Every structure is written in structure tokens, then in C-alpha cells.
Amino acid sequence: MAGVAVSTTINGDHVEYLCQPDETLLDVLRDRLGLTGAKEGCGTGDCGACSVIVDDRLVCSCLVLGAEAEGRQIETIEGMAHGDQLHPLQQKFLEHAALQCGICTPGFLIAAKDLLAKNPDPTEEEIRFGLAGNLCRCTGYDKIVRAVQDAANVMKEGSR
Amino acid sequence: MNFDPRYSGRSFSSVGTRPIRPDGVDKVTGRARYGADFNMAGQLVGRVLRSPHAHAVIRKIDTSKAEKLAGVKAVITAADLPDLTDGDAAMYDILDNCMARKKALYDGHAVAAVAAIDARTARQALKLIEVDYEVLPHVTDVDEAMKHSAPLINDAIFTEGLEEKPVKPSNVYKRTQYGHGDVHQGFAEADMIVERSFKTEQTHQGYIEPHACVASVNPDGTADLWVCTQGHFVYRQHCAQLLGLEASKLRVTSSEIGGGFGGKTHVWAEPVALALSRKAGRPVKLVMTRDEVFRASGPTSATSIDVKIGARNDGTITAAEATLRYSCGPYAGMWAEIGAMTAFACYKLENVKTVGYEVLVNRPKTAAYRAPSAPMAAFAVESAVDELAKDIGMDPVDFRIKNAAQEGTRASYGPVYGPIGIGPTLEAVKNHPHMKAPLKQNQGRGMACGFWFNFGGQTCTDLNIGMDGSVSLAVGTVDVGGSRASLSLVAAEELGIDYSQVKAVVADTSSLGYNDMTDGSRGTFSSSMATISAARNAIKVLRERAAQMWDIPVDDVVWEKGHAVAKGEKHGNLGKLSLKEIAAQSGKTGGPIAGHSELVADGAGVSFATHICDIEVDPETGSTRVIRYTVVQDAGKAVHPTYVEGQYQGGAAQGIGWALNEEYIYGKDGRLQNPGFLDYRIPVCSDLPMIDTQILEIPNPNHPYGVRGVGETSIVPPLAAIANAVSNAVGVRMTHIPMSPPRILAALEAEREG
Known part of the structure; x- marks a missing residue:
């Protein structure tokens, strides 16, 4: 299957990646981008361990496709602290x-x-x-x- | 080594404080690495094919099509895990549970596995594996499985523990019996007798992190395993034996663990991942889905329990008897036996008898779940105790106080108790403001007691002092809930230094001697004992070095508040030497300074708790709401009180879920119908109130600081406390857990119809 080219913003940084059309945002974050802070507890949106914020909206990243991140602003746990300063x-x-x-x-x-x-x-x-x-x-x-x-x-x- | 583990009654400066845990920042920033957060170069993705049948002969498995799929690097079946268990029946069961050999014994039983270049290819490959099943009749209910007409799960099981070996096989693996005195005589002396039958449904530990590992078998015969586990040393032994590896060549690293509660004390996927890696010649990552976690890992026993208790009108219990039937899944277990041991452990009884039956069913192999087997027994016993108190017109707390076990009481399971906390927790509950708070309409209050043995076991710890005076504490007990903070506090206490100077880590199997797993509430109890011992050995070295620096006899050097002090008037001109000062000179005085300890931590003090629960029941829908909850438990000594409270609260919350919502629901086809968090509903934030805690400290005489394990007891009383509260709210005795809305409505209707 041909990959989908995605251009997005994660924790304020511009990020580009290729992903499969059926690949979740959670899998992209964890397996392609090395952002393993979001966890897969269920894969069905029931546990919230994969929560991220997409354009000011709280979502389970296991229920969002990686391709849907195109042009969005995504916040993950890795971006919550500012340098040494914890939130x-x-x-x-x-x-x-x-x-x-x-x-x-x-x-x-x-x-x-x-x-x-x-x-x-x-x-x-x-x-x-x-x-x-x-x-x-x-x-x-x-x-x-x-x-x-x-x-x-x-x-x-x-x-x- | 002359380590004296006895309680000394000392005062504390670090122990009992509440600092931030050493692994905390990693966990709030997403940097902590759990089972699925680790990767290796060239790693493949492993996936497991599972039986859709509850009970079926595996006639043939054809993997040829899957093997031909591009990107598939290995396909394995039981043939790739030959039986190396050498007559060890328990290990054979573990092997068979990891990969079904002749029969699939439950919905979800592994039958084959693949390793492929990515998850999508691995999933496709599973669909290409053809399994020819001969479906057999199945049984999933514990009472049905005991009937002579039930489908036989294992024809080599002839009930053990009977006077004569039975002539026919059955689904009852074993009968056990505990107790003393003469219950027949005791019941004859009773003025009032309560006799009831109870059922509890099967629940899952429900850890949020699915089982996950990365396995790498190398061409030179060595192997590495990264895994979320409660016991990496035990996993090493089991995996090495099942794979035919030398244990010393298998290095197991425990990742951060996303919850275990007993469920990560058993190998499931790890031998499979290692076998896949061996066959593929590449590292393999294997992560269970949530569906697999429910269908194939955990759960606890479903139970059916009969209880009979008699008392005189003055409130003295004269006899107590229970018959306990616990499901074990399709393999032998000792779950009913533990239930039989714990059932009446809170009470001082002259005549007591408990009988346990281990029952095989076509469900996943029963695994330990936090004080395994005790909550169900406590539910039955504490419900009957409440009813008996009511029947003879006594307050339920006073009735329990009158019959509570004390120091010197012979426990129903055999030993004689030392100083224990059941009486003090009951007195604390009697005087607690919660017991006097008013209740509204449709609300009820219940209370109940609980007991857990606690465990000690083999423990090995290293304490290394850096040249900068920092202390690195390497422990072998996996940290499941903050024990690195507790153990750092203990090292700081013993050495007389600040907590910030100490950092505890969990060492891998190649870096430290053998440790039993973190179970039986042993983590802080046993590793703190080993830490104290290691610190005392390090202090001996520190004194020697100070003596060398001063050029005086070591016997003239004592250790006080983190410093070497020269004693005696002749040394009056010598100041003190701090740990830092001695460490800074260590390169010139004999090299690195360390303390080591290896011991068997005996004498884990038994643990008791009493809980109070207020509940509101909607009589029209049967729905319930916990409106107030209080936990009172003996900790011996709370090393880090905030994490002790956390254990109390967490156990209570799991108990609330078990009591009200959680259950495995099987269809007539023997398939699990709710293998997900949507339909297997654990409590969420909006389901619960704040959970109040009261820590009592009755020192354990067998630990230098008086510490007892605290992790498990908190799940023992809730089922009964909540059942008593619901029963008091609706006026009907609830005998079936979980008390879901349909069950409460059915009980109310049955009462109305008389």
C-alpha cells in the first residue's frame, strides 16, 4: 500500500512523515516518530492512555488516523514541560x-x-x-x- | 553475616516522610520506558493466533501459506516449543498455556504465532494459518464443572486429597482442608446459626499496560529479554527451562511496569517471543492487544462458597465452617486452598473447618490477583458474620471485636499469631466519625474485615557509594507502585544521610543475585530488610576507612547520623568524618565502598484491615453509587505514608469494581463476550468518591523498622463491606458478586414476591 505524506506540527515543531492510510496517529507517534509517551492500553478509545490534543481538542490518538494529522497542531506529553520547568x-x-x-x-x-x-x-x-x-x-x-x-x-x- | 532482623523500636528521621519518588519525573514527562516502549535493531513484530473455541482437539495446523507470505520471517506452533519440562507438571502446564499442544482449552488459548516485518504483515499471516479443530463440549461454570455429567477437561486428573484415589477422572483437581476443634460440637452449642451460599464472578486484574516484551536470541546462544514483569528472575528461570537455554545466558531486564496486581507473575507471551526470535534469527517485539489480555491472561477465580457460622446469644462464635469451590482455568491450581486458609483468619475460633475444591473449567488459567482468593472468601464469611450479628441483636463491629483474633490466637489455617492488627482496626472503625454519620433514604452502610498472609522470600541487594558520596541502591524486586522511593528512604535512614543522596534502581538478572518476584506484598518488606543489611555492611567499610584515615583502631570508630565518630577521650581532637568525606578519599583508602546483602526475608507480619462503605441504591433501576469509603489498615510501619495510602485506596477501588460491575461474561458457545474496557467496565473517576484512609502501625517484630507488607490486604474487605452496605440499604441479603443492577433488581423482586 502506498504511504501517505503528512505535514504537521507536533509540540510546536514542524514534522513530516509517511504513513499507511490505515495507520493510527498513536502508531505514527510511537513507532515512526519515537514519541512513546502516549501509551496503547486498549486500542479502542476506552482507556485514554493515548490521549493527545489535536487543534485544542482532546482525542484518543488510537482513534485518529496518522493521515488526519495533516496541517494540524498536535500536543503530546513530550511537549508539556518547558525545558527544565515542569507544568x-x-x-x-x-x-x-x-x-x-x-x-x-x-x-x-x-x-x-x-x-x-x-x-x-x-x-x-x-x-x-x-x-x-x-x-x-x-x-x-x-x-x-x-x-x-x-x-x-x-x-x-x-x-x- | 550476622544480620539481626528484629524490631528495635528506634526513632526515624527519613522513614515516615513523603518525598518525591526517584522515577517520578520520567513518568510525568513520558520518558519512562514500559514494556512496549523499547526497540532493537532489526526487530520484527510478533503476533499470536488464538483458539476461537472453548474446548477443541487440534487435529492439524497448516502454516505453509503463512510462511510463504512476503515479510513473514517465522511461524511457530507447539512443535517449536518441545516439551523439556522433564516430568515437572507445573512447568508443563505453563508450557501448554503458552502454546496449546493437543487441545485448545479456552477461548483465547494460543495455537500458533508469527514474526513478520510489520504488524500488518503479521496480522495477514495469522489469517493464512489453517487450524483443523475438533470442537468438544465445554464447561465454564464452577458448579457445573463439578458435576459428574460435566465435559472432562483433562482425563489425567484424579482428585487429590481424598482418602482414597478416585477410580474416575474429574474436573476437581484437589480437595484441601483446614481447621481445628469439632465443628459438630460447636454448632450444637450455638443459639443461632446462619447458613448461606454465595457466588462471585471472575474478574481481571485490569492493569492498563498489556503484556509486552522484546526478545532476542543471539547466534552465540545468549539471549536478552526486555519485559514488563513483576519478577524478572523468575521469568528468566521459566523461559530458560521452556526454551532449553542456560539461565545464565538469558539476561532479563524488567521494564517499567504498567500495573501487575499479580497478573504479571506468570509467563505467557515471553517464551513465544523467544521461540519466534530463535527461529527468525532476529529480535521480536510481542505486545498483547487488550482483547488478548482479557481472553488469555489473568484472571481471578470464579467461586461458589457455602458458609455456616453459629454463635451463642452473648455473641461468642461457637463454630464456623465453609466449603469453597474456586475455578482454576483448565490447569491445576491452589486457589481454593488459599481461600480455605484465609476465610476465617480474622477470628478466634475454637471449632473451625474449611474445605477447598480446585475446579477445572474452560476459561483462561487463573492467575494471582492481589491477595489472591482472599476477597471471595471474605465476602462469604463477612456477609454471614454480619447477618449473624444482626440475628442475635449485636452491633456488627462489637460482634467482630468480641470474636477477633489476638496475639496468641491459633489461626484457622494453623500458626499462632504474634502481635496483630485486627482488633485495633476494629476499634478504630468503631470510633471513626464515618460510623456515626447520618444516612439518607435508600442508603446503607456496611463494614467488613480482611486478612492477608504477606510474604518475604529470597532477596538480594547492592548498595554502592560513589566518590561524590551519592548512594546507588540496586534492588531486584520490581517497583510496582513507588518502592524505589521507600527503599531510598530506608537506605538514607540507615546511613544517616539525606534522601536526595540516594537513588534506587531495579537491576537486571545479570547484575544482581536471584530475587523472588514482587508478590505477596513483599517488595518493600523484603527489599527494605536487605537494604538495611546492605547499608550496615557498607557502614562497616566506612568505619574501617575512617579508622585508616585517622590511623586508629576500627573498634574506636562508631557511625552516628551519617558520620564516622572516634569514641573515647584519647581521640578527643578528632572531628567527625562525613560519608561524603570518606567516599572522596576511597580511591586512596582501599577502593570503592559498597555493601551487599543476600537473605531470605522471613517473618513477613500478617496484615489486617477493616473497611467502611456507604452506598446509595436506586430501587427502581438497581444502580448503585458508593458515596463514602474508609480504609483502616495496619502497615506495621509506613515507610512512605503517601504510597501506603495509595495502596489502600487502589485496593479499595479495585474491590469496588469487583463488587459492583466487573465480571467475565461467557456465551453458551464458551466464548468471552466482553473482552474490552467498554464492556468489562472498571471504575472510572466519576464512579468513585474520595477514599479516606487511616494507617495504623502495629510493628512487625520480625523487621528492624517494624514494616509489614501493605499492598494486597486492601482488596480483601471491599466485596463484603459493599455487599453488607447494599444489603442494609435494600433490606435483602445480597449473595452474588458483582451486584450489578439486574442482580439487585432480581433480588428486590424475589423479596417482593416472597
Whole structure:
């Protein structure tokens, strides 16, 4: 099968690649571009471990084709920190121990970033429903919710 | 080495604090490398063909068309994994489970595998493999499988543990019995007896990371395996034996692990990946899909349990009895036996008897799942205990306190307890504000207790001190949930230095001596013991070096708060030497400084927990919502309290999923109908409340810091606590887990119809 030439932007960098027409964005990120931060937990859009942001929209990259990235702006976990400076969500996940095994963490961080971009001051319930598309089997979500609450407070302080 | 593991009652400066874990930044930036995140030059993609039948003879497998497909580099069947198990029945079962030999024994059983240049070619190749099956009758239900009329899964199984060997084979692999006293006499003394039967459905560990490995068998007979596992040393032994490799020539590196919960203590795909690599002459990456994870890995047992408990009107239990039937999948197991051992472990009983039956069914081979077998037994027993308390008019907490095991109690499974936490967790629950909070309409509160043995085992640890004074701690127990932070704290504590000076790593099988796997809640317990021992050996060297630097006898040097100190008035002019100062001079005083430790960590203290749950039930739909949840558990000593809380919360959440939603659903054709996260629904964030925790610390006398394992016990009480809460909310005793909306509605309807 002939490859599809794609020109896109990932974490602010211009990227070009060839992919198969039936290849997912997740496979392109992981297998062609070496961006293994997004994880495949299910391949059916049920677990959120492969979450990325495409043009300000949170998506499961296992449900997006690599070819669909043409001309888009894509954000992955690898672009979340600025140099040595962790994003407040990353810092709060560490401080609250909001991860145990950590396999779901990149997806949660991307989903939480998207949530706070749209709702900077979420209630506990809004956080719980905002992150309901991401599965975690280790934490029981308690410390994840607290980390997101804390990060939201820090980010509000920072933006004042 | 004269290592004294006894509890010393010392005070702590590092242990008990909550620093950030050493592997944390890698995990929040996406840099941490899990099973599927590793690649090798020239790597192929492996895929496995699986049986669509629950039970079928494999007459013939024709791989010729697949082999001819361009890009296919190897196709294997059981013929490529010859039987090298030499009469070891357990290893033979592992081999047969990795690749079916004569019969496919469950939907999802591997029958062939391919390695190809890419995933698309590998998938195409699977479709070209022709398998000629003779489909046989199957059985997936644990009670059905015990009937004489049930299809026979293995005609070489004659029930063990009976007084006389049976004349006919059956699906019951083994009968086991535990207990003491005379239950017949005990029930005769009872004023009130509760007798009930319970069922629990099969669940999966549900780790988010599917099984993944990269295998490379080299032309010189050496091999490398990168894999997500809870025990890379055990994987090395098993893979080497099944492949006919020398264990010493197989190097296994444990990747970061994306959840295990017991499910990554068993080899499945790894011997297959190695066999593919051997045949193709290239490295092979093999990653399971989620569908394969559900159909072919995990799960826990489905169970059917009868419980009978009798008590006097004063609340004293006079006798307790249980019969436990656990599904094992199609191979021998010891799951019912563990259930029989744990069932009544919380109580002080004069007359107790438990009988377990290991039952073969056409489902995936049962794997360990967090305190394996204990949650189902606790569900049955704690439900009956609650009912009995109600029948004799006692508060359920007071009833349990009256009958709780204590130091000196002979456990129902044999040993006599040392200092234990069941009584203190019950007292803490009795006084907890949660127990006094008001409930609204359609809400119910339940509580329950749980027990787990905990395990120690073989452990080997290296502690190396760099010339800059940094400490590198190499451990062999895989870190499944933050143990590198805990073990770094322990090294810092023992050496008297700051946590930031220590970094723990998990070493591969060629870099460290043998370690048992991270199971039985042993990671922090056993590796912290080995770390303390290694640090004490390093301190001995540090003292020798300081003595050399001062030119005084080593016996005059003591180690205090991270420094060598010369004792005695004659050395009054000598200052202190810090670990850093001694390390900086190590090149001149005898070379690198290190401490090593190898030991069998005996004396893992048993663990107890008591949980409280409030639940709201919609009587019209049968849907439920957990509105408040509290975990009280004994940790012995919480090394890193935040990660201890995390274990408590995570176990409770898994228990909530098991109690309310999760189950394997098989069709009449014996095929699994819900092998995905959409239909096998684990709890999501919006399903749960905050999970409150209370850590009790009753020191384990067999560990220098008093540490007990904490990882597993938290999944034992939830099934029962939630069942008791639902039963209290709806006024009907719930006896079948999960308590899904249809089951709750059916129970309500049955009650209405009387």
C-alpha cells in the first residue's frame, strides 16, 4: 500500500512523515516518530492512555488516523514541560503521588491540561467527569483529583 | 553475616516522610520506558493466533501459506516449543498455556504465532494459518464443572486429597482442608446459626499496560529479554527451562511496569517471543492487544462458597465452617486452598473447618490477583458474620471485636499469631466519625474485615557509594507502585544521610543475585530488610576507612547520623568524618565502598484491615453509587505514608469494581463476550468518591523498622463491606458478586414476591 505524506506540527515543531492510510496517529507517534509517551492500553478509545490534543481538542490518538494529522497542531506529553520547568500539573502529580505504576499518567496529564484550559476552576465533580475517559487501575483516583485541584489553584494564582 | 532482623523500636528521621519518588519525573514527562516502549535493531513484530473455541482437539495446523507470505520471517506452533519440562507438571502446564499442544482449552488459548516485518504483515499471516479443530463440549461454570455429567477437561486428573484415589477422572483437581476443634460440637452449642451460599464472578486484574516484551536470541546462544514483569528472575528461570537455554545466558531486564496486581507473575507471551526470535534469527517485539489480555491472561477465580457460622446469644462464635469451590482455568491450581486458609483468619475460633475444591473449567488459567482468593472468601464469611450479628441483636463491629483474633490466637489455617492488627482496626472503625454519620433514604452502610498472609522470600541487594558520596541502591524486586522511593528512604535512614543522596534502581538478572518476584506484598518488606543489611555492611567499610584515615583502631570508630565518630577521650581532637568525606578519599583508602546483602526475608507480619462503605441504591433501576469509603489498615510501619495510602485506596477501588460491575461474561458457545474496557467496565473517576484512609502501625517484630507488607490486604474487605452496605440499604441479603443492577433488581423482586 502506498504511504501517505503528512505535514504537521507536533509540540510546536514542524514534522513530516509517511504513513499507511490505515495507520493510527498513536502508531505514527510511537513507532515512526519515537514519541512513546502516549501509551496503547486498549486500542479502542476506552482507556485514554493515548490521549493527545489535536487543534485544542482532546482525542484518543488510537482513534485518529496518522493521515488526519495533516496541517494540524498536535500536543503530546513530550511537549508539556518547558525545558527544565515542569507544568504545574506534572509537579502536582509528583507531589501528591498521583501515580503508582504511571502508565496512565501521560494520558491523565494531557486530559487534565485540556480540562483546565476549558474550565480553570473546576469543582471536584467536574474534575471527576472531566477525567472519566481515562482509566487508572492503581490509585482509586483520589490523589489524581487532589493533584488536579491543587494544580488548578496554582495556575489561577500564576495567572493573576 | 550476622544480620539481626528484629524490631528495635528506634526513632526515624527519613522513614515516615513523603518525598518525591526517584522515577517520578520520567513518568510525568513520558520518558519512562514500559514494556512496549523499547526497540532493537532489526526487530520484527510478533503476533499470536488464538483458539476461537472453548474446548477443541487440534487435529492439524497448516502454516505453509503463512510462511510463504512476503515479510513473514517465522511461524511457530507447539512443535517449536518441545516439551523439556522433564516430568515437572507445573512447568508443563505453563508450557501448554503458552502454546496449546493437543487441545485448545479456552477461548483465547494460543495455537500458533508469527514474526513478520510489520504488524500488518503479521496480522495477514495469522489469517493464512489453517487450524483443523475438533470442537468438544465445554464447561465454564464452577458448579457445573463439578458435576459428574460435566465435559472432562483433562482425563489425567484424579482428585487429590481424598482418602482414597478416585477410580474416575474429574474436573476437581484437589480437595484441601483446614481447621481445628469439632465443628459438630460447636454448632450444637450455638443459639443461632446462619447458613448461606454465595457466588462471585471472575474478574481481571485490569492493569492498563498489556503484556509486552522484546526478545532476542543471539547466534552465540545468549539471549536478552526486555519485559514488563513483576519478577524478572523468575521469568528468566521459566523461559530458560521452556526454551532449553542456560539461565545464565538469558539476561532479563524488567521494564517499567504498567500495573501487575499479580497478573504479571506468570509467563505467557515471553517464551513465544523467544521461540519466534530463535527461529527468525532476529529480535521480536510481542505486545498483547487488550482483547488478548482479557481472553488469555489473568484472571481471578470464579467461586461458589457455602458458609455456616453459629454463635451463642452473648455473641461468642461457637463454630464456623465453609466449603469453597474456586475455578482454576483448565490447569491445576491452589486457589481454593488459599481461600480455605484465609476465610476465617480474622477470628478466634475454637471449632473451625474449611474445605477447598480446585475446579477445572474452560476459561483462561487463573492467575494471582492481589491477595489472591482472599476477597471471595471474605465476602462469604463477612456477609454471614454480619447477618449473624444482626440475628442475635449485636452491633456488627462489637460482634467482630468480641470474636477477633489476638496475639496468641491459633489461626484457622494453623500458626499462632504474634502481635496483630485486627482488633485495633476494629476499634478504630468503631470510633471513626464515618460510623456515626447520618444516612439518607435508600442508603446503607456496611463494614467488613480482611486478612492477608504477606510474604518475604529470597532477596538480594547492592548498595554502592560513589566518590561524590551519592548512594546507588540496586534492588531486584520490581517497583510496582513507588518502592524505589521507600527503599531510598530506608537506605538514607540507615546511613544517616539525606534522601536526595540516594537513588534506587531495579537491576537486571545479570547484575544482581536471584530475587523472588514482587508478590505477596513483599517488595518493600523484603527489599527494605536487605537494604538495611546492605547499608550496615557498607557502614562497616566506612568505619574501617575512617579508622585508616585517622590511623586508629576500627573498634574506636562508631557511625552516628551519617558520620564516622572516634569514641573515647584519647581521640578527643578528632572531628567527625562525613560519608561524603570518606567516599572522596576511597580511591586512596582501599577502593570503592559498597555493601551487599543476600537473605531470605522471613517473618513477613500478617496484615489486617477493616473497611467502611456507604452506598446509595436506586430501587427502581438497581444502580448503585458508593458515596463514602474508609480504609483502616495496619502497615506495621509506613515507610512512605503517601504510597501506603495509595495502596489502600487502589485496593479499595479495585474491590469496588469487583463488587459492583466487573465480571467475565461467557456465551453458551464458551466464548468471552466482553473482552474490552467498554464492556468489562472498571471504575472510572466519576464512579468513585474520595477514599479516606487511616494507617495504623502495629510493628512487625520480625523487621528492624517494624514494616509489614501493605499492598494486597486492601482488596480483601471491599466485596463484603459493599455487599453488607447494599444489603442494609435494600433490606435483602445480597449473595452474588458483582451486584450489578439486574442482580439487585432480581433480588428486590424475589423479596417482593416472597
